[in-house]
Amino acid sequence: METEGSVNEAIKLKVILNDNRIEKVILPSQPDSLNELISTLKEKLHLKFHFTRSNIKQARRAEGNFLPNFPQGEDEASLEKQRLEMMVHEMMKENRDLPLINQHMQKTFALRRQEIVQSSPTVEHLRTRWPALFLEAQVHAEFQRITNHSLQQTFYSALDHHTPRLLTLFREEEGKSTTHGGKFSSILRVYNEQVMGELSNPGILDGVSILSVMGQHNEVVGGMPIRPAHVSIVLEDKIVMTNSSSWPDALVVVFGLLYSLHLNYPKALGSTFEFMQKVFLNLDDGKLKPKRLALKYELLA
Template sequence: MDTEDFDLFCKVSCNGIYITQSLPIIFACLKEPGSVSGWYGWKMSLKFKMGDYRGKLSRSGCLEVSVNAGKRSKNYPDKEHPHSNIKRARRAEVNFLPNLPKEESQASLEEMRLQIMDEVQKSQQNLRLIEKLMQKTFAIRRLEIIQENPQVKDFLGKWPALRIESQLCAEFQRITNVNLRNQFYAVLDQHTPRLMALYRQKAARTGKISEALRDILKIYELQEVHDVNMKRTLALRALPVYLREEDPQFFKTWNVEESDEPGIIDTPVALVTAVTEDTADPVNFSPASICIVVEDDVTMSDIPNLADAFALLIGLMYALHLDYPKKLINTFTFIQKIIMGLDDGKALKPRLLSLKNDLLME
């Protein structure tokens, strides 16, 4: 293989087609003598080529690479470690930290931000104008989120358009190139019948988890109407129970007849369901409304059902680069990888892999 062919191979490999291990098997002449694997030399060569390539990207001003530049090294031992205080792409984000538009500057983008704030405050919002300005200012928002790590309430105060459902969905698509609502509802509806069957199988057994699932299914059967929203609510509400996860601080209930405001003190992330005495039940299949709480702040409100609330919460977690609730890691990983199809390349935990295989069974 000459130099040009090797450079082409490196470019192909760097773009995600990792064929380093298979080439020596397919072409025996390429196997490295004296190497146990037969491709160790290829691997190291690609590693150094990628290092040189990242160096060029960093010097050219590529933010996704230069964000780690200038940190601790032999020449600067007192500086921060390259991995400290830096939020990295970890959930299959396509546009994690894009560069600013070439024709725009920090000052011009700041003017657009102020224009967005003025437009959002109007009684009749120009959603097309907001969409256009949000698209242009996308890079500056990502830069602020990743490098400055602001408080959610302060950040949404500067970018109030992210409280609008359509703009939140658009922001999610800018980050992942995936349509939030279409993907979420299509795959959830596809797996809901099988999930319900698995819940019933588990509920027929003995144990604490089975008993909790029986209670949820019993409430579902008592509902007068079993429409698509009811089935989605059942699938999502029983999912953490099936995965043996429990976080009473995440699913909260607010009786609107007893208090004017929900109790959200010391609440990192939660779905707060507003109910009345007539609609109150342990699962809340018929809520008055649902609101999303992030860092003790009602981020979005007046959401009609649990499925919409989950979809918008996923959008917020990507738009604000939030961590998943610690006690519901498997639940949100399932939504990310199985429902949204955003695979980060990491292997699924055994519990999730077992559920995935069960869903794929006929």
């Protein structure tokens, strides 16, 4: 049996008994002990068999469904009051006190995680209740609160490390493909032309990854400009952010939003985001489906 959520905080549980039976249980109050939780679940679900602690999985830090404890001396009501009086009010100002916003986002983290993980609210609902969560700085801060890792630093370090091998694999795959032949070479050609145009400015490419394009040319590859004027992020048919000036930065922010808001990855990019999550960022259990696992082994070869 597996439950999702925190035994200490959550009162809404998902109990996975087998592949064909998943039950949702709402407890009236928090159990005083794990044994009490087990007894309550057996009674509510009419279970005849016995299970032990080894059958129960608690969410840990760095997992998307992690639920932290409330700060000492605080409860749901006091944190909700702070959310209303401080953060929402501050976000309405033209000149926002960003350090103050960050301070209160940190303090109300547990309340926010409880709401997001247990209730799965819509993005629009979250934008109304937690507008600061859609500031780019807070996307990165929230990810670090959940995982204790820097999203940008971890991703770009992994990208820099894996890029040489990725380029080799892409070229090999392009040579085998009958449908995508030449597309990757076209992208690299435009990239190289734009980068070469910037070499007269020494040092401009220092620390720039293969995906960060520095040129100002407007050539389009496959109908998409390599260097956009700006990038808007759309979630659930709503534009939620418009401030990224490069595809890599926008990709990192999108991932941070999806992970922090506990959203499913878009179907068309599910494999990409899962690989980014479990290989580049080394998050959660690291389990991959066969094709992604094969790519991981190729990457590490």
